[in-house]
C-alpha cells in the first residue's frame with residue numbers, strides 16, 4: 072500500500088537523454104498532473120506501457136520508483152527512436168563512445184544523420200546496424216532545433232558529459248527493469264492482453280505532422296479512441312485541447328474543469344474523465360498550447376474510492 076507514496080512529485084525524476092518535441096516534462100504542472108494520475112495505476116502491479124514513448128520523459132520519471140524487475144513496454148512507431156532506446160539499454164558504453172567521437176558535428180554530417188534516421192531499422196536487428204542508427208539519432212536530436220524534424224542543424228556548444236550522465240542513468244533503470252522495446256503501430260500494443268496500464272501521448276490532433284516523422288491521421292485518432300473505449304487496461308491520455316479531441320472523447324466544451332492540477336476530477340463526461348487542463352507557453356516558439364488529460368472514468372472512480380477507503 073505504501074508503495075504508491077514512494078513516487079514523489081518531480082524531485083528525483085530522471086531527465087530525458089535527448090531533446091524531443093512534445094515532451095511532457097517541460098511544464099512542471101502538467102508533469103505533476105500526469106505523475107499523480109499514473110501513480111495509482113502503475114503501482115497496482117501492472118505492466119507499464121508507454122505507447123508513444125519518444126524521449127520517454129514520463130517513463131524516466133517513474134522508473135526509479137518501480138520495483139526491480141517490474142515489467143515495462145516502451146513503444147514508438149518511429150524505429151530510430153526505439154533503436155536509440157535499445158542501444159541505451161544494451162550497449163550504453165559503445166553508444167556513448169561513438170556519439171562522443173561525432174559530437175559537435177558539421178552541417179553535412181547532421182544532414183547525413185538526418186537522412187539515415189528516416190530509414191526503417193529493425194530495433195531487434197543486427198547490433199552494428201542498430202547501434203549506427205542509435206548514434207545518428209542521438210547526435211541529430213541534439214543538434215537540430217529542440218530535436219524537431221527539420222534537417223538543418225543548429226550550432227550549439229553542448230557538452231557531451233551531461234548527455235552521457237543522463238544516458239547512463241537511463242541505462243541503469245532500463246537494465247534494472249524488465250523492459251520490452253518495440254516499433255509497432257499503437258493498435259498492436261493496445262490489443263495485447265495481460266495485466267497492464269497505459270500512458271498514451273499521441274501526436275497532436277491539430278498540426279501533429281509538423282514535428283514528427285510518424286504522425287497520426289484523423290482516422291487513426293478515431294481508431295485510438297475506439298480501441299481505448301473497448302480496452303480492459305486502465306489508461307491515461309494526454310492530448311492537445313481542441314474541439315476535435317473534445318468531440319471525439321465526448322468532453323464538455325462549456326464547463327470549467329480542473330485547473331492547475333493537483334485536485335481530483337469529480338465530473339464524468341460519457342466514458343471519459345477529464346482530469347486536468349492547462350495552458351503552457353512553449354520555450355521553443357513562444358506559442359501557448361492547451362493540454363488535456365483524459366482517463367478511463369470507471370477505473371478512475373474505482374481508484375478514487377480505493378484511495379478514499381484508505382484515508
Ligand SMILES: C[S@@+](CC[C@H](N)C(=O)[O-])C[C@H]1O[C@@H](n2cnc3c(N)ncnc32)[C@H](O)[C@@H]1O
Pocket residue numbers: 091092093094095096122123124125126127128129146147148149152255256257258272273274275283284285286287291
Ligand atoms: C507527442 S510524441 C511523444 C512524446 C513523448 N511523450 C516524450 O515525452 O518525448 C508522439 C510520438 O508518437 C509516435 N507515433 C506517431 N504515430 C504513431 C503510431 N501510429 N503508433 C505509435 N507511435 C506513433 C511519434 O513517432 C512520436 O514519437
